[in-house]
Amino acid sequence: MDGRIGVWHPLLGRGPAQASRQAAAKLESLGYGTLWVNEGPGSREPFAAAAILLAATRRVAVGTGIANIWARDATAMAAGAATLGEAFEGRFILGIGVSHGVLVEDRGHTYAKPVSAMRSYLDAMDQTTTDVPTPAHPAPRLLAALRPKMLELSRDRASGAHPYFVPPEHTAKARAILGKDRLLVPEQAVLLEPDPSTARQIARAHMHHYLQLPNYTNNLKDLGFTEADLADGGSNRLVDAIVAWGTEESVAKRVQAHWDAGADHVALQPLSPERPNLDHALTQLEHLAPALALQP
Numbered sequence: 001m002d003g004r005i006g007v008w009h010p011l012l013g014r015g016p017a018q019a020s021r022q023a024a025a026k027l028e029s030l031g032y033g034t035l036w037v038n039e040g041p042g043s044r045e046p047f048a049a050a051a052i053l054l055a056a057t058r059r060v061a062v063g064t065g066i067a068n069i070w071a072r073d074a075t076a077m078a079a080g081a082a083t084l085g086e087a088f089e090g091r092f093i094l095g096i097g098v099s100h101g102v103l104v105e106d107r108g109h110t111y112a113k114p115v116s117a118m119r120s121y122l123d124a125m126d127q128t129t130t131d132v133p134t135p136a137h138p139a140p141r142l143l144a145a146l147r148p149k150m151l152e153l154s155r156d157r158a159s160g161a162h163p164y165f166v167p168p169e170h171t172a173k174a175r176a177i178l179g180k181d182r183l184l185v186p187e188q189a190v191l192l193e194p195d196p197s198t199a200r201q202i203a204r205a206h207m208h209h210y211l212q213l214p215n216y217t218n219n220l221k222d223l224g225f226t227e228a229d230l231a232d233g234g235s236n237r238l239v240d241a242i243v244a245w246g247t248e249e250s251v252a253k254r255v256q257a258h259w260d261a262g263a264d265h266v267a268l269q270p271l272s273p274e275r276p277n278l279d280h281a282l283t284q285l286e287h288l289a290p291a292l293a294l295q296p
Contacts, residue, residue, distance in 0.1 A: 003033015031294030097144025175262025
Protein backbone atom coordinates (compact mmCIF):
# COMPACT_ATOMS: atom_id res chain seq x y z
CA MET A 1 0.00 0.00 0.00
CA ASP A 2 1.29 3.43 -0.93
CA GLY A 3 0.63 6.66 0.93
CA ARG A 4 -1.76 7.52 3.71
CA ILE A 5 -4.55 8.78 1.44
CA GLY A 6 -6.24 7.00 -1.42
CA VAL A 7 -9.39 7.13 -3.52
CA TRP A 8 -12.39 4.78 -3.48
CA HIS A 9 -14.81 5.50 -6.32
CA PRO A 10 -17.33 3.23 -8.07
CA LEU A 11 -16.57 4.64 -11.52
CA LEU A 12 -12.95 3.51 -11.35
CA GLY A 13 -14.37 0.05 -12.07
CA ARG A 14 -17.22 0.95 -14.41
CA GLY A 15 -17.73 2.75 -17.70
CA PRO A 16 -15.16 3.14 -20.47
CA ALA A 17 -11.77 1.66 -19.64
CA GLN A 18 -10.00 4.64 -21.16
CA ALA A 19 -11.74 7.00 -18.73
CA SER A 20 -10.56 4.81 -15.84
CA ARG A 21 -7.00 4.83 -17.17
CA GLN A 22 -6.98 8.61 -17.50
CA ALA A 23 -8.47 9.06 -14.03
CA ALA A 24 -5.88 6.73 -12.49
CA ALA A 25 -3.01 8.60 -14.14
CA LYS A 26 -4.44 11.93 -12.96
CA LEU A 27 -4.85 10.73 -9.37
CA GLU A 28 -1.31 9.37 -9.36
CA SER A 29 -0.01 12.74 -10.58
CA LEU A 30 -1.87 14.47 -7.72
CA GLY A 31 -0.16 12.28 -5.13
CA TYR A 32 -2.95 9.91 -4.09
CA GLY A 33 -1.25 6.70 -3.06
CA THR A 34 -3.81 3.93 -3.56
CA LEU A 35 -6.90 3.48 -5.73
CA TRP A 36 -9.75 1.18 -4.71
CA VAL A 37 -12.13 -0.66 -7.05
CA ASN A 38 -15.35 -2.25 -5.83
CA GLU A 39 -17.37 -5.25 -6.93
CA GLY A 40 -21.11 -4.87 -7.31
CA PRO A 41 -23.96 -5.14 -9.79
CA GLY A 42 -22.81 -3.60 -13.07
CA SER A 43 -19.14 -3.24 -12.15
CA ARG A 44 -16.18 -4.79 -13.90
CA GLU A 45 -14.71 -7.98 -12.50
CA PRO A 46 -12.44 -6.48 -9.81
CA PHE A 47 -9.18 -8.22 -10.72
CA ALA A 48 -9.61 -7.13 -14.33
CA ALA A 49 -10.49 -3.60 -13.18
CA ALA A 50 -7.41 -3.49 -10.94
CA ALA A 51 -5.19 -4.69 -13.78
CA ILE A 52 -6.45 -1.88 -16.03
CA LEU A 53 -5.51 0.73 -13.42
CA LEU A 54 -2.17 -0.87 -12.54
CA ALA A 55 -1.15 -1.00 -16.20
CA ALA A 56 -2.08 2.66 -16.65
CA THR A 57 0.09 3.89 -13.75
CA ARG A 58 3.69 3.63 -12.59
CA ARG A 59 3.72 3.69 -8.80
CA VAL A 60 0.19 3.98 -7.40
CA ALA A 61 -1.16 0.92 -5.59
CA VAL A 62 -4.56 -0.58 -6.41
CA GLY A 63 -6.81 -2.50 -4.05
CA THR A 64 -10.08 -4.38 -4.34
CA GLY A 65 -12.60 -2.81 -2.05
CA ILE A 66 -14.00 -5.34 -2.00
CA ALA A 67 -13.87 -8.62 -3.96
CA ASN A 68 -16.92 -10.69 -3.04
CA ILE A 69 -16.19 -14.20 -1.70
CA TRP A 70 -19.48 -15.40 -3.18
CA ALA A 71 -18.47 -14.31 -6.70
CA ARG A 72 -15.53 -16.75 -7.02
CA ASP A 73 -14.23 -19.72 -5.11
CA ALA A 74 -11.20 -19.49 -2.86
CA THR A 75 -8.87 -21.02 -5.44
CA ALA A 76 -9.79 -18.37 -8.01
CA MET A 77 -9.41 -15.59 -5.44
CA ALA A 78 -5.98 -16.80 -4.39
CA ALA A 79 -4.86 -17.18 -8.01
CA GLY A 80 -6.06 -13.68 -8.90
CA ALA A 81 -4.23 -12.14 -5.96
CA ALA A 82 -1.07 -14.11 -6.74
CA THR A 83 -1.17 -13.05 -10.38
CA LEU A 84 -1.50 -9.32 -9.75
CA GLY A 85 0.77 -9.45 -6.72
CA GLU A 86 3.56 -10.92 -8.83
CA ALA A 87 2.95 -8.85 -11.98
CA PHE A 88 2.80 -5.55 -10.05
CA GLU A 89 4.86 -6.34 -6.97
CA GLY A 90 4.15 -4.08 -4.04
CA ARG A 91 1.26 -2.38 -5.85
CA PHE A 92 -1.73 -4.70 -5.36
CA ILE A 93 -3.88 -5.11 -2.23
CA LEU A 94 -6.50 -7.84 -1.95
CA GLY A 95 -9.58 -6.70 -0.09
CA ILE A 96 -12.27 -9.36 0.32
CA GLY A 97 -15.64 -9.46 2.03
CA VAL A 98 -18.87 -11.36 2.61
CA SER A 99 -21.02 -8.70 0.87
CA HIS A 100 -24.71 -8.44 1.89
CA GLY A 101 -27.59 -10.87 2.08
CA VAL A 102 -29.67 -9.42 -0.74
CA LEU A 103 -26.71 -9.34 -3.14
CA VAL A 104 -25.55 -12.84 -2.20
CA GLU A 105 -29.04 -14.29 -2.60
CA ASP A 106 -29.33 -12.65 -6.03
CA ARG A 107 -26.33 -14.85 -6.98
CA GLY A 108 -28.15 -17.98 -5.82
CA HIS A 109 -26.26 -18.45 -2.55
CA THR A 110 -27.51 -18.61 1.03
CA TYR A 111 -26.22 -15.80 3.22
CA ALA A 112 -25.73 -17.37 6.63
CA LYS A 113 -23.09 -17.12 9.35
CA PRO A 114 -20.85 -14.65 7.48
CA VAL A 115 -17.93 -14.93 9.94
CA SER A 116 -17.91 -18.72 9.66
CA ALA A 117 -18.18 -18.45 5.87
CA MET A 118 -15.21 -16.09 5.77
CA ARG A 119 -13.14 -18.28 8.09
CA SER A 120 -13.75 -21.34 5.91
CA TYR A 121 -12.98 -19.34 2.80
CA LEU A 122 -9.65 -18.17 4.25
CA ASP A 123 -8.82 -21.77 5.15
CA ALA A 124 -9.39 -22.76 1.52
CA MET A 125 -7.37 -19.82 0.21
CA ASP A 126 -4.45 -20.71 2.45
CA GLN A 127 -4.48 -24.29 1.16
CA THR A 128 -4.34 -23.17 -2.47
CA THR A 129 -1.10 -23.55 -4.41
CA THR A 130 -0.31 -21.96 -7.77
CA ASP A 131 2.55 -21.97 -10.22
CA VAL A 132 2.72 -18.16 -10.10
CA PRO A 133 6.16 -17.04 -8.85
CA THR A 134 6.03 -15.77 -5.28
CA PRO A 135 7.09 -12.12 -5.05
CA ALA A 136 9.34 -10.86 -2.28
CA HIS A 137 6.37 -8.90 -0.91
CA PRO A 138 3.09 -10.77 -1.50
CA ALA A 139 -0.11 -8.76 -1.76
CA PRO A 140 -1.62 -7.82 1.63
CA ARG A 141 -5.01 -9.37 2.39
CA LEU A 142 -7.63 -7.13 4.04
CA LEU A 143 -11.12 -8.07 5.19
CA ALA A 144 -14.17 -5.86 4.85
CA ALA A 145 -14.83 -5.82 8.58
CA LEU A 146 -17.24 -3.76 10.67
CA ARG A 147 -18.16 -5.55 13.88
CA PRO A 148 -15.92 -7.22 16.47
CA LYS A 149 -15.94 -10.84 15.26
CA MET A 150 -14.96 -9.95 11.69
CA LEU A 151 -12.38 -7.48 13.00
CA GLU A 152 -10.91 -10.24 15.16
CA LEU A 153 -10.71 -12.45 12.07
CA SER A 154 -8.98 -9.57 10.25
CA ARG A 155 -6.44 -9.47 13.05
CA ASP A 156 -5.88 -13.22 13.23
CA ARG A 157 -6.10 -14.27 9.57
CA ALA A 158 -5.37 -11.21 7.44
CA SER A 159 -3.14 -8.18 7.10
CA GLY A 160 -5.88 -5.97 8.48
CA ALA A 161 -9.29 -4.47 7.75
CA HIS A 162 -10.96 -2.24 5.17
CA PRO A 163 -14.14 -0.87 6.83
CA TYR A 164 -16.71 1.03 4.73
CA PHE A 165 -19.39 3.57 5.73
CA VAL A 166 -17.81 4.35 9.08
CA PRO A 167 -16.93 7.45 11.14
CA PRO A 168 -13.66 7.95 13.07
CA GLU A 169 -15.32 6.52 16.19
CA HIS A 170 -15.42 3.15 14.44
CA THR A 171 -11.78 3.52 13.44
CA ALA A 172 -10.84 3.84 17.11
CA LYS A 173 -12.83 0.72 18.03
CA ALA A 174 -11.35 -1.21 15.11
CA ARG A 175 -7.79 -0.25 16.07
CA ALA A 176 -8.36 -1.44 19.62
CA ILE A 177 -9.38 -4.88 18.28
CA LEU A 178 -6.78 -5.13 15.51
CA GLY A 179 -3.84 -4.16 17.68
CA LYS A 180 -0.87 -2.14 16.54
CA ASP A 181 0.55 -4.27 13.75
CA ARG A 182 -2.44 -4.74 11.43
CA LEU A 183 -3.44 -2.38 8.63
CA LEU A 184 -6.59 -0.30 9.10
CA VAL A 185 -7.99 1.32 5.96
CA PRO A 186 -11.38 3.03 6.44
CA GLU A 187 -13.36 4.54 3.57
CA GLN A 188 -14.54 8.14 4.05
CA ALA A 189 -17.19 9.82 1.89
CA VAL A 190 -16.34 13.48 1.18
CA LEU A 191 -18.06 16.40 -0.49
CA LEU A 192 -16.77 19.90 -1.16
CA GLU A 193 -20.03 21.74 -0.56
CA PRO A 194 -20.25 24.49 2.08
CA ASP A 195 -24.04 24.85 2.14
CA PRO A 196 -25.43 22.53 4.86
CA SER A 197 -28.79 21.92 3.18
CA THR A 198 -27.29 21.08 -0.19
CA ALA A 199 -24.51 18.98 1.29
CA ARG A 200 -26.88 16.93 3.42
CA GLN A 201 -29.26 16.40 0.53
CA ILE A 202 -26.44 14.95 -1.59
CA ALA A 203 -25.17 12.94 1.37
CA ARG A 204 -28.59 11.41 2.04
CA ALA A 205 -28.92 10.36 -1.60
CA HIS A 206 -25.58 8.56 -1.24
CA MET A 207 -26.51 6.98 2.09
CA HIS A 208 -30.00 5.77 1.09
CA HIS A 209 -28.89 2.40 -0.30
CA TYR A 210 -26.56 1.63 2.60
CA LEU A 211 -29.21 2.39 5.21
CA GLN A 212 -31.23 -0.50 3.78
CA LEU A 213 -28.46 -3.01 4.54
CA PRO A 214 -28.38 -4.62 8.03
CA ASN A 215 -24.58 -4.98 8.10
CA TYR A 216 -24.25 -1.20 8.07
CA THR A 217 -27.25 -0.29 10.22
CA ASN A 218 -26.32 -2.80 12.93
CA ASN A 219 -22.80 -1.41 13.00
CA LEU A 220 -24.13 2.13 13.34
CA LYS A 221 -26.31 1.04 16.25
CA ASP A 222 -23.23 -0.44 17.90
CA LEU A 223 -21.68 3.02 17.62
CA GLY A 224 -24.60 4.61 19.49
CA PHE A 225 -26.86 5.75 16.66
CA THR A 226 -30.57 5.15 17.21
CA GLU A 227 -33.49 4.07 15.05
CA ALA A 228 -34.41 7.75 14.86
CA ASP A 229 -30.95 8.53 13.47
CA LEU A 230 -31.42 5.87 10.78
CA ALA A 231 -34.94 6.97 9.75
CA ASP A 232 -35.93 9.32 6.92
CA GLY A 233 -32.57 9.25 5.16
CA GLY A 234 -30.56 9.75 8.32
CA SER A 235 -30.47 12.42 11.00
CA ASN A 236 -28.17 15.39 10.61
CA ARG A 237 -25.98 13.81 13.30
CA LEU A 238 -25.63 10.60 11.29
CA VAL A 239 -25.18 12.36 7.94
CA ASP A 240 -22.43 14.55 9.34
CA ALA A 241 -20.70 11.51 10.87
CA ILE A 242 -20.68 9.51 7.63
CA VAL A 243 -20.00 12.26 5.08
CA ALA A 244 -17.28 14.88 5.57
CA TRP A 245 -18.69 17.92 3.79
CA GLY A 246 -17.72 21.57 3.67
CA THR A 247 -14.38 23.13 2.79
CA GLU A 248 -11.09 21.48 1.91
CA GLU A 249 -9.96 22.16 5.47
CA SER A 250 -13.07 20.45 6.87
CA VAL A 251 -12.35 17.32 4.88
CA ALA A 252 -8.68 17.37 5.90
CA LYS A 253 -9.77 17.62 9.53
CA ARG A 254 -11.90 14.48 9.16
CA VAL A 255 -9.01 12.59 7.57
CA GLN A 256 -6.85 13.65 10.51
CA ALA A 257 -9.52 12.37 12.89
CA HIS A 258 -9.26 8.91 11.29
CA TRP A 259 -5.48 9.03 11.57
CA ASP A 260 -5.70 10.12 15.19
CA ALA A 261 -8.06 7.20 15.83
CA GLY A 262 -5.54 4.73 14.42
CA ALA A 263 -6.06 4.54 10.65
CA ASP A 264 -3.03 3.77 8.50
CA HIS A 265 -4.65 4.91 5.26
CA VAL A 266 -7.94 6.68 4.47
CA ALA A 267 -9.75 5.98 1.20
CA LEU A 268 -11.71 9.06 0.12
CA GLN A 269 -14.95 8.65 -1.81
CA PRO A 270 -15.91 12.00 -3.37
CA LEU A 271 -19.67 12.41 -3.80
CA SER A 272 -21.45 14.22 -6.62
CA PRO A 273 -24.97 15.63 -7.02
CA GLU A 274 -27.56 13.15 -8.28
CA ARG A 275 -25.21 10.30 -9.27
CA PRO A 276 -21.51 9.38 -9.26
CA ASN A 277 -19.55 11.51 -11.73
CA LEU A 278 -15.88 10.81 -12.33
CA ASP A 279 -15.03 14.26 -13.71
CA HIS A 280 -16.69 15.93 -10.73
CA ALA A 281 -14.85 13.56 -8.39
CA LEU A 282 -11.50 14.37 -9.99
CA THR A 283 -12.15 18.11 -9.65
CA GLN A 284 -12.85 17.73 -5.93
CA LEU A 285 -9.80 15.55 -5.41
CA GLU A 286 -7.61 18.08 -7.22
CA HIS A 287 -8.89 20.83 -4.91
CA LEU A 288 -8.32 18.61 -1.87
CA ALA A 289 -4.74 17.64 -2.69
CA PRO A 290 -3.06 20.79 -1.28
CA ALA A 291 -5.12 20.68 1.94
CA LEU A 292 -4.09 17.05 2.39
CA ALA A 293 -0.44 17.98 1.78
CA LEU A 294 -0.12 15.46 -1.05
CA GLN A 295 3.15 15.38 -2.96
CA PRO A 296 2.84 14.79 -6.75
